[in-house]
Amino acid sequence: AQKVTQAQTEISVVEKEDVTLDCVYETRDTTYYLFWYKQPPSGELVFLIRRNSFDEQNEISGRYSWNFQKSTSSFNFTITASQVVDSAVYFCALSETGGFKTIFGAGTRLFVKA
């Protein structure tokens, strides 16, 4: 069965600190897709990144970076030099081949204080 675990319920940092959000997943498939979404206070989830199981190359997009490690079934998300606008709930998600649904973790609420 597929499962996504985000063990950090809430994280609080001061602006300009770096912060890493952890994501551990379980799946029996060899082909699958991992996602990160951001949910700001407005409520609408916004797509951040997608990674397939065959691409372990880390990705950097501005202040955001993602570390995918199949050996530990982890797909962690790091925000460098955090800003108040980064305050949101972040969801990690998993989708398997032939699956019709995306499984979400419980989310990590990030507070960035000025």
Add this chain to the structure above:
Amino acid sequence: DGGITQSPKYLFRKEGQNVTLSCEQNLNHDAMYWYRQDPGQGLRLIYYSQIVNDFQKGDIAEGYSVSREKKESFPLTVTSAQKNPTAFYLCASSRYGQENEKLFFGSGTQLSVL
């Protein structure tokens, strides 16, 4: 601008009452989804539809019903059989409903019981 529109933003339900949440998309997407979000929990799939006039139950379909008479519309009815309906409901869509596609979300409806 293309996107997903959910209405109303807030909804109150009385005991024994059915209520309907609206979801409209102008992205020309084939697949649409309804998720339920409870505090501290991830998103759970209620129903999904990959094509007009066809829909499938998700993980927590009991007490809910949907219809897909038009490509752009996927309303969700919360029936009186749903004993714990208070939650945040999110509608989403994707281009073809495939596992590698990102989801586009509406801004949600907060349903509360009076």
